[in-house]
Amino acid sequence: MTASRTARERVRAELTREITDIARRQLATEGAGGLSLRAVAREMGMVSSAIYRYFPSRDDLLTALIIDGYNALGEAVERTDAASPTGDFLGRWLRVCHTMRDWAVSHPHEYALLYGSPVPGYHAPQDTVAARVRDVAVLGRILTEAHRAGAITPPDLGPPPSPAVVAEAADISALMPGVPGEVVLRGAIAWTSVYGWINFEVFGQFDNTIEDRKSVFDHLLRVLAGTMGLTR
Amino acid sequence: MTASRTARERVRAELTREITDIARRQLATEGAGGLSLRAVAREMGMVSSAIYRYFPSRDDLLTALIIDGYNALGEAVERTDAASPTGDFLGRWLRVCHTMRDWAVSHPHEYALLYGSPVPGYHAPQDTVAARVRDVAVLGRILTEAHRAGAITPPDLGPPPSPAVVAEAADISALMPGVPGEVVLRGAIAWTSVYGWINFEVFGQFDNTIEDRKSVFDHLLRVLAGTMGLTR
DNA sequence: AGTCGTCAAGAGCAGTGCTCTCGTTTTCTT
DNA sequence: AAGAAAACGAGAGCACTGCTCTTGACGACT
Numbered sequence: 001m002t003a004s005r006t007a008r009e010r011v012r013a014e015l016t017r018e019i020t021d022i023a024r025r026q027l028a029t030e031g032a033g034g035l036s037l038r039a040v041a042r043e044m045g046m047v048s049s050a051i052y053r054y055f056p057s058r059d060d061l062l063t064a065l066i067i068d069g070y071n072a073l074g075e076a077v078e079r080t081d082a083a084s085p086t087g088d089f090l091g092r093w094l095r096v097c098h099t100m101r102d103w104a105v106s107h108p109h110e111y112a113l114l115y116g117s118p119v120p121g122y123h124a125p126q127d128t129v130a131a132r133v134r135d136v137a138v139l140g141r142i143l144t145e146a147h148r149a150g151a152i153t154p155p156d157l158g159p160p161p162s163p164a165v166v167a168e169a170a171d172i173s174a175l176m177p178g179v180p181g182e183v184v185l186r187g188a189i190a191w192t193s194v195y196g197w198i199n200f201e202v203f204g205q206f207d208n209t210i211e212d213r214k215s216v217f218d219h220l221l222r223v224l225a226g227t228m229g230l231t232r
Numbered sequence: 233m234t235a236s237r238t239a240r241e242r243v244r245a246e247l248t249r250e251i252t253d254i255a256r257r258q259l260a261t262e263g264a265g266g267l268s269l270r271a272v273a274r275e276m277g278m279v280s281s282a283i284y285r286y287f288p289s290r291d292d293l294l295t296a297l298i299i300d301g302y303n304a305l306g307e308a309v310e311r312t313d314a315a316s317p318t319g320d321f322l323g324r325w326l327r328v329c330h331t332m333r334d335w336a337v338s339h340p341h342e343y344a345l346l347y348g349s350p351v352p353g354y355h356a357p358q359d360t361v362a363a364r365v366r367d368v369a370v371l372g373r374i375l376t377e378a379h380r381a382g383a384i385t386p387p388d389l390g391p392p393p394s395p396a397v398v399a400e401a402a403d404i405s406a407l408m409p410g411v412p413g414e415v416v417l418r419g420a421i422a423w424t425s426v427y428g429w430i431n432f433e434v435f436g437q438f439d440n441t442i443e444d445r446k447s448v449f450d451h452l453l454r455v456l457a458g459t460m461g462l463t464r
Numbered sequence: 465a466g467t468c469g470t471c472a473a474g475a476g477c478a479g480t481g482c483t484c485t486c487g488t489t490t491t492c493t494t
Numbered sequence: 495a496a497g498a499a500a501a502c503g504a505g506a507g508c509a510c511t512g513c514t515c516t517t518g519a520c521g522a523c524t
Contacts, residue, residue, distance in 0.1 A: 032349075033265060038511065050472050058512065116349025117264075117435060155387060157458025164444070165451045171441045189425065189452050196428015203349060209403045212396070219397045220421050226389025227459050240490065270480065282503050290481065
C-alpha cells in the first residue's frame with residue numbers, strides 16, 4: 001500500500017529536486033534576482049502554474065536554496081576539519097577558513113544568498129538556523145579543543161572586555177563550553193573578520209586593488225590566530 | 233544668455249534631484265529590489281516613460297543612489313574625524329568607526345547597496361570609485377599621522393608578512409605614505425573586520441544572539457586597535 | 465466501483481523595465 | 495525675428511515577472 005503511495009511521493013520528491021537543481025543553476029548564472037519561477041518551469045517543460053504545486057511562492061524556493069547553501073558550506077567545512085589532525089589546531093583553523101573562502105569564491109551567488117544583503121521582501125524563516133550554525137560550530141569545536149589542550153594564550157591587546165560584554169556573547173559561549181569569555185570574544189571577532197574579508201572579496205571590493213587574494217587572506221588568518229592566541 | 237539656458241537646465245536639475253530623493257525614500261522603505269521607476273514616476277505625477285529623460289535605465293538611477301550613499305557615509309566619517317582632537321589617534325579610530333556603524337544601522341538599505349551583494353545584473357561603473365574611498369582615506373590618514381607621532385607599535389602576532397603579501401597591498405599603502413607594510417596590512421585587516429561586523433549586524437546575522445551590539449562593537453574596535461598597535 | 469485528492473494546463477490580473485511615436489514647448493542658429 | 499533643432503511629457507505597446515483561479519484528467523484509497 002505504501003508502495004503505490006510512495007510511487008506518487010517519489011515522483012514528487014524527484015520533481016522537487018529537479019526544480020531546486022534548475023533553480024540553483026539559474027541562481028549560479030543570473031544571481032538571486034534573476035531567479036524566475038517561469039524560467040524554471042520553461043526549462044522543465046512545465047507550465048508556470050504547475051511549479052506552485054511544489055513551492056507555494058518564490059520565497060519558499062529561495063528558502064530551500066538557502067538551506068541547501070548553508071548545508072553545502074557547512075558540509076565542506078566539516079569535511080575539511082574531519083580530515084585534519086585533531087591536535088593541529090592552528091592548521092585546522094587555517095584549513096577550515098580557506099575552505100570557507102574557496103567555497104564562497106567558487107559559488108559567489110549562492111554565497112551572496114547566505115551572507116549578502118537580504119533579498120528584497122524576503123525574511124529568513126527559522127528553518128534556516130539549524131543549517132546556518134554548522135560552520136561556526138566547527139570553529140567553536142576547534143577553539144574548545146585547543147583551549148583544553150592549553151594551546152590558547154590570548155595576547156594582551158588592551159583592556160579586557162567588561163562582564164556585560166562577555167555576557168552578550170553568551171549564545172556563542174554555549175558553543176565553547178569551558179572557554180573563557182575573553183577567548184570567546186576573540187573567536188567571534190576572528191569569525192566576523194573572516195567573513196568580512198570574504199564579503200569584500202566576493203562582492204568585488206578588492207577588484208583592481210588586491211590580486212593574489214588567497215595569499216593576503218592567509219596572512220589575515222595568521223594574524224587572527226595571533227589575536228586569538230592560537231599558537232599551535 | 234545663460235539665464236535662459238539655465239532656466240531649462242535648472243528645472244532639469246531640480247527634477248533630477250526630486251527623482252533621486254523619491255527613489256532614496258523608496259529605497260529606504262522597500263530596499264533596492266523594491267525600487268521601481270514606475271512608482272517614482274507615479275509619485276511625481278509623471279508618466280513612467282518621462283523618467284527615462286533623466287535616467288536612461290534603472291541601473292543609472294541605482295548608480296546615482298550608490299554615489300550619493302558613498303558620499304553621505306564618507307562625509308559623515310570625515311566630519312567626525314574633523315571634530316576630533318588631532319593627536320587622539322585611538323579616539324579618532326573609535327569615533328570614526330562608530331560613525332560608520334551608526335550610519336549603516338540607521339540606513340540599512342542604503343548600506344546594503346554599498347557593501348552588500350551586488351544588485352542582480354548591476355555592475356558598478358568607475359564613477360563610484362572616487363566616492364568610495366572617502367572612508368578608507370580617513371582611516372589611512374589616522375594611521376599615517378599616528379605612525380608619524382610614534383603612536384603605533386604593532387604587537388608580535390605571528391610570522392611577519394612575506395614581501396609578496398606586502399606588495400599586494402601597494403594600492404592601500406599609497407594611502408599611507410611612510411607607513412611600514414606590516415602596519416598597512418594590519419590596518420586593512422582591521423578595516424575588513426569592521427565592515428565584517430557591520431555586515432553581520434545589518435544583515436541580521438546577530439539577531440537573537442547579541443543584543444547590545446554597540447558595546448560589543450566597541451570592544452571589537454579596541455581589540456583591533458591593539459592588533460594594529462594603536463596605543464593612544 | 466465510486467469517491468476524493470492530486471496534478472498539469474491554460475487564462476488572466478497586476479505589476480515591472482523599456483521602446484517608440486507623437487504633438488508641444490523651449491532653445492539655438494541663421 | 496524667423497526657422498531649424500533639440501528637449502520634453504504623454505501615451506500606447508512589448509516582453510517579462512509572481513501569483514490566482516478554474517477546468518479537466520489521472521491516480522489512489524474505501
